[in-house]
Amino acid sequence: MASSAYIGRFAPSPTGPLHFGSLVCALASFLDARHHHGQWLVRIEDIDPPREIPGATHSILNQLESHGLHWDGELLYQSQRSHAYNEALEQLQQTGLLFSCDCNRQRIAELGGIYDGCCRTRQSVTDAALRLQVPDAQNGRIVFDDLIMGRYEQNLCCDVGDFVVKRRDGLISYQLAVTVDDQFQGISHIVRGADLLDSTPRQLYLQHCLSYHHSQSVTEAIHYAHLPLATNAEGQKLSKQNHAAALPSGSEVDSLWFALDWLRQAPPEDLRSESVATLLGWAIDNWVLGNIPAQMALPAGQDV
Ligand SMILES: [Zn+2]
Secondary structure, three states: OOOOOOEEEEOOOOOOOOEHHHHHHHHHHHHHHHHOOOEEEEEEOOOOHHHOOOOHHHHHHHHHHHOOOOOOOOOEEHHHOHHHHHHHHHHHHHHOOEEEEOOOHHHHHHOOOOOOOOOOOOOOOOOOEEEEOOOOOOOOEEEEEEOOOEEEEEEHHHHHOOEEEEOOOOOEOHHHHHHHHHHHOOOOEEEEEHHHHHHHHHHHHHHHHOOOOOOOOHHHHOEEEEEOOOEOOOOOEOOOOOOOOEOOOOOHHHHHHHHHHHOOOOOOHHHHHOOHHHHHHHHHHHOOHHHOOOOOOOOOOOOO
8 A cells, every 4th residue: 555645535415504414524533633643624515506505604714713624724615716626627528538418307317327328429418417438337437445345336327227417507516626636636535424335436546547546546545434324313414414413511411421432432431421522532542433333323212
């Protein structure tokens, strides 16, 4: 393994304040970086204005600071990165793999969400999305070893299909923006929620199409660790969408302790009466990523 510096990141979308699940992600990426004496960057993924909540960025940053999760360097705002995304689109255009698609939602839905490539050979049209062509079934297999989830495999052709890199409404897709920014910030380790596990092969493919890793196989360039999702007793993912409990202010130590417990770091009970700094100091020293299981559910009746 190359002995390059560890650079991790937390990349929230400003769609609401942090809840328990997003605190777990922030904390895990922070601890993994600090345990490895690495940098920890924060990027605000504000490229989808219709989904954003005014003031959410401010709330998230305040919550990170009150929980002692201090980041390195400048914040990166995706809303200020359109020049970089457009450059990447131009680079993709030169590969001949981009095409415009004006298929409507209903047609895509009829395909089960897996695009069939029908617009590949059409002339470029206006008022259309831009899709990136994926390899055929024989060559579309992408495999990587996740540090928590283990080996993960997806066939881009059969499981995803040609995917959108620029939306019909002109907005850049999450997949493209995150790939460009991870490269720009020199990210070496990505610790994030398992809801993004099935996005990772698309991002690895984009890294390949954008020639980000000349000397290595794409699967070795960035290390991925996907955290099991916090689910309630009914197996529903806890998120802002289904009203996961907000983090109570004034209870930062407790929230962090429960997040550590959730991450199976076995925090001693007496840390609950300590300061945020003391708790985090213990957590950095004693961090074991390997303790995190690939799957977990809350005991019945426990709502975090
Ligand atoms: Zn189409």
